[in-house]
Amino acid sequence: MRPVRIYKATKQHLLPLPTCIITSPPPLFLKPHPTTIIFTRPQQQPQAKPTLYKNPKHQTATMSSTSTTTTKGNSIPSASKLSDLFSLKGRVVVITGASGPRGMGIEAARGCAEMGASVAITYASRAEGALKNVAELEKEYGVKAKAYKLNVADYGDCEKLVKDVLADFGQIDAFIANAGATANSGVLDGSKEEWDRVIATDLNGTAYCAKAVGPHFKERGRGSFVITSSMSGHIANYPQEQTSYNVAKAGCIHMARSLANEWRGFARVNSISPGYIDTGLSDFVDQETQDLWKSMIPLGRNGDAKELKGAYVYLVSDASSYTTGADIVIDGGYTCR
Numbered sequence: 542m543r544p545v546r547i548y549k550a551t552k553q554h555l556l557p558l559p560t561c562i563i564t565s566p567p568p569l570f571l572k573p574h575p576t577t578i579i580f581t582r583p584q585q586q587p588q589a590k591p592t593l594y595k596n597p598k599h600q601t602a603t604m605s606s607t608s609t610t611t612t613k614g615n616s617i618p619s620a621s622k623l624s625d626l627f628s629l630k631g632r633v634v635v636i637t638g639a640s641g642p643r644g645m646g647i648e649a650a651r652g653c654a655e656m657g658a659s660v661a662i663t664y665a666s667r668a669e670g671a672l673k674n675v676a677e678l679e680k681e682y683g684v685k686a687k688a689y690k691l692n693v694a695d696y697g698d699c700e701k702l703v704k705d706v707l708a709d710f711g712q713i714d715a716f717i718a719n720a721g722a723t724a725n726s727g728v729l730d731g732s733k734e735e736w737d738r739v740i741a742t743d744l745n746g747t748a749y750c751a752k753a754v755g756p757h758f759k760e761r762g763r764g765s766f767v768i769t770s771s772m773s774g775h776i777a778n779y780p781q782e783q784t785s786y787n788v789a790k791a792g793c794i795h796m797a798r799s800l801a802n803e804w805r806g807f808a809r810v811n812s813i814s815p816g817y818i819d820t821g822l823s824d825f826v827d828q829e830t831q832d833l834w835k836s837m838i839p840l841g842r843n844g845d846a847k848e849l850k851g852a853y854v855y856l857v858s859d860a861s862s863y864t865t866g867a868d869i870v871i872d873g874g875y876t877c878r
């Protein structure tokens with residue numbers, strides 16, 4: 542039987558306590574009192590000492606006097622100078638969708654190569670463009686560069702890319718999932734096939750790249766995965782209709798956040814959301830619509846892809862060692878209106 546304690550109490554004690562029996566009249570063994578109450582209480586357990594949540598995904602390392610490093614994948618870099626933190630010497634970076642002459646892919650590759658990285662770039666249909674870019678990267682920056690054919694919508698292709706790059710370069714330190722395709726219709730005007738094509742390229746393709754390279758990052762205990770999303774993942778562009786693209790890019794932003802959590806023990810994952818950038822991707826859009834776009838950009842112009850390469854280098858390098866799950870919007874102010 543649980544012990545029963547007897548208390549004298551006033552009425553305001555009644556509410557918060559667990560069990561109470563008001564006796565009327567009070568039992569004989571108690572002194573008669575108008576507000577005598579008998580409370581029964583469950584026996585109190587001694588409070589457990591609070592314990593810190595130990596994340597099973599983190600590989601614990603010993604703390605040294607000079608460093609507060611806790612894991613290999615998210616450690617504080619030993620370098621302090623910005624030139625060292627941004628350096629990519631000895632690193633290998635894969636950039637998908639770098640076949641254009643003025644696209645985000647080739648600019649990201651130029652930025653990484655300039656900071657010393659070897660680069661593996663991919664193309665889907667423009668083999669010539671990719672080969673030209675490889676030649677330029679090798680000549681201009683003196684780094685190793687190679688082009689690979691890739692259809693991101695095919696998971697087997699993504700796995701093969703990672704396997705081939707590892708065979709050619711020995712490691713992958715960062716992966717920029719940049720390949721993408723635009724939509725030129727909304728849900729009602731466009732066909733089912735059109736919806737599927739955009740989602741397969743922009744959303745599934747990004748996830749396939751992550752799935753293909755993730756195990757390598759995990760095995761090495763380090764890596765940076767960067768997704769080219771879009772401001773269209775934040776807003777619905779006007780007046781053109783491109784729901785599939787907007788949805789896919791919104792998914793990419795949340796994929797970066799979700800993967801940042803999933804891969805917290807060994808790699809960082811972030812996204813970049815460009816606004817209207819003159820890469821040729823939207824050249825098919827009529828001038829009147831493009832002029833309307835420009836009127837909605839606070840900086841009053843489209844961006845140039847080279848204005849984004851600093852952000853790619855930042856996210857790939859140790860300069861961003863405490864940045865994960867972030868989305869960097871680079872849109873001339875479009876989404877801040």
Ligand SMILES: NC(=O)c1ccc[n+]([C@@H]2O[C@H](COP(=O)([O-])OP(=O)(O)OC[C@H]3O[C@@H](n4cnc5c(N)ncnc54)[C@H](OP(=O)(O)O)[C@@H]3O)[C@@H](O)[C@H]2O)c1
Pocket residue numbers: 637638639640641642643644645646663664665666667668691692693694719720721722723742746769770771772814815816817818819820821822823
């Ligand atoms: N330009 C903008 O205003 C803007 C704004 C926000 C976001 N973005 C995003 O930025 C990224 C790069 O685009 P960009 O503007 O720089 O144009 P881009 O130079 O034409 O880049 C698109 C790249 O994606 C590749 N690609 C297309 N479908 C593919 C597939 N199924 N598998 C593999 N690769 C494929 C293309 O390869 P091939 O040419 O060899 O076929 C090309 O290299 C895209 O994700 C795009 O959505 C662009």
